[in-house]
Amino acid sequence: MNFPKIAEQVIEKLGGKSNIATAAHCATRLRIVLNDESKVDKEGIDNIEGVKGQFSVAGQYQIIFGSGTVNKVHEQLTKQLGIGDVSKAEVAEAAAGNQGLLQRLVKGLADIFVPIIPAIVAGGLLMGIHSMLTSVGFFWEGHSVVSKYPEVSDLVDFINTIANAPFVFLPVLLGFSATRKFGGNPFLGAALGMLLVHPALADGWNYAKTLMEGNIQYWNVFGLEIEKVGYQGTVIPTIISAWVLATLEKNFRKFVPSYLDNLITPLCSLFIAGFLAFTVIGPFGREAGSLISAGLTWLYDTLGFVGGAIFGTFYAPIVITGMHQTFIAVETQLLADVAHTGGTFIFPIAAMSNIAQGAACLGVALALKDPKVRGLAVPSGISALLGITEPAMFGVNLRYRQAFFAAMIGSGLASAFIAFFNVKAIALGAAGFLGVPSIKPDSLAMYSIGMAISFIVAFSLSFVMVKRANLKA
Numbered sequence: 001m002n003f004p005k006i007a008e009q010v011i012e013k014l015g016g017k018s019n020i021a022t023a024a025h026c027a028t029r030l031r032i033v034l035n036d037e038s039k040v041d042k043e044g045i046d047n048i049e050g051v052k053g054q055f056s057v058a059g060q061y062q063i064i065f066g067s068g069t070v071n072k073v074h075e076q077l078t079k080q081l082g083i084g085d086v087s088k089a090e091v092a093e094a095a096a097g098n099q100g101l102l103q104r105l106v107k108g109l110a111d112i113f114v115p116i117i118p119a120i121v122a123g124g125l126l127m128g129i130h131s132m133l134t135s136v137g138f139f140w141e142g143h144s145v146v147s148k149y150p151e152v153s154d155l156v157d158f159i160n161t162i163a164n165a166p167f168v169f170l171p172v173l174l175g176f177s178a179t180r181k182f183g184g185n186p187f188l189g190a191a192l193g194m195l196l197v198h199p200a201l202a203d204g205w206n207y208a209k210t211l212m213e214g215n216i217q218y219w220n221v222f223g224l225e226i227e228k229v230g231y232q233g234t235v236i237p238t239i240i241s242a243w244v245l246a247t248l249e250k251n252f253r254k255f256v257p258s259y260l261d262n263l264i265t266p267l268c269s270l271f272i273a274g275f276l277a278f279t280v281i282g283p284f285g286r287e288a289g290s291l292i293s294a295g296l297t298w299l300y301d302t303l304g305f306v307g308g309a310i311f312g313t314f315y316a317p318i319v320i321t322g323m324h325q326t327f328i329a330v331e332t333q334l335l336a337d338v339a340h341t342g343g344t345f346i347f348p349i350a351a352m353s354n355i356a357q358g359a360a361c362l363g364v365a366l367a368l369k370d371p372k373v374r375g376l377a378v379p380s381g382i383s384a385l386l387g388i389t390e391p392a393m394f395g396v397n398l399r400y401r402q403a404f405f406a407a408m409i410g411s412g413l414a415s416a417f418i419a420f421f422n423v424k425a426i427a428l429g430a431a432g433f434l435g436v437p438s439i440k441p442d443s444l445a446m447y448s449i450g451m452a453i454s455f456i457v458a459f460s461l462s463f464v465m466v467k468r469a470n471l472k473a
Helices: 003-013 042-046 069-081 088-098 101-134 150-168 170-181 186-196 204-212 236-255 258-303 305-321 323-336 346-367 371-385 390-397 401-420 433-438 441-472
Strands: 020-025 029-034 053-057 060-064 218-221 224-227
Touching: 003 042, 003 069, 020 069, 029 069, 042 053, 053 390, 060 390, 101 150, 101 170, 101 323, 150 170, 170 186, 170 236, 186 236, 186 258, 224 258, 236 258, 258 305, 305 346, 305 401, 323 346, 346 371, 346 390, 346 401, 346 433, 346 441, 371 390, 390 401, 401 441, 433 441
Parallel strands: none
Antiparallel strands: 020 029, 029 060, 053 060, 218 224
């Protein structure tokens, strides 16, 4: 491949050097911020050697080249543009100016949650393992692993303790991540999170029960009765409190003398944010978070398979808008209180959608004989089956829109099926074929059937519809 020529063509088809603000790359894609996207020659980009797809998202124009190739194209691109190495974070920052308010809000939420997802996934998967080991009938009729082998009970209990830690101390993780995102000192944010789950406070999990029994204790501060209750597992109170903390810290620094900054700024910021967290933000945020989670759960439980069908059908279009990032907050809230919610219904539906996108992509590969299309569709389809859908969705299925519609239908039918049987996940993970460990043990059979429905329907419809459309053309 002639990489200098490819880079030259990319620059030309993107509207020239003057239209490119900055550029970076990830494992498979060029990530470019343009001054005017209307100048892009999309058909011309498709015809460049090595290009496997293109799409615009979150203020960035992304061109898929594939692993290894993208590095060499980017090297030549930056050389011809005369710009140095730019990180993905810097590109995202530059792209923020091209985003609307809603996109910025969604991105902000994603920036807060993405760094803590590994901890949530690890805890959730261990929770799933604990559930399998303690579930009666999962391996043997009338027995669990613990009842059959009592000597492993302490190990299973230890696993449960590790699994619960990220959720019990979720405000600490969120406080650190959110405060850093909002431009404050993340360690102050962590301290604020610790305050919200302080052991001297009543257990936030059982707030309703403690309140009903009349066992809530109070602080009397400035004539205000403040509840001594923690915020274990909560999301919204912590994020809002972190924003207040970061805002206070930045404003104090504007007028506090530098020689007093390390003393006055953290002291006042943490005290005021903590006071507001327990008097205003916490009660409001606890109620808002509970209402959102309860509302979505009620809709899912009330509409049943109809609600599942609607959610599953439109999950992929929601992903295109980026709004699916907001589901992380809801899922975290649902998983943090598994005893009452039973887990999250969003993860299984996301898995049905991802599998459908992968199957539809493979349907395109079978329907079309173009080596370039197959070279992109096969690896992209497999990637989507394992939970990474961007190459399949943006590189193949949206280009051959019949495949995208086929995926929506397959996802909708599969989601209706798993909703009918109330399939839920008790952990986050790879939303696809590898998502099995995240599913409640008693739902594994129905989840597996749902995956089969999603794959077969999407693959078959995609093959037939794309083949027919290609023959007409």
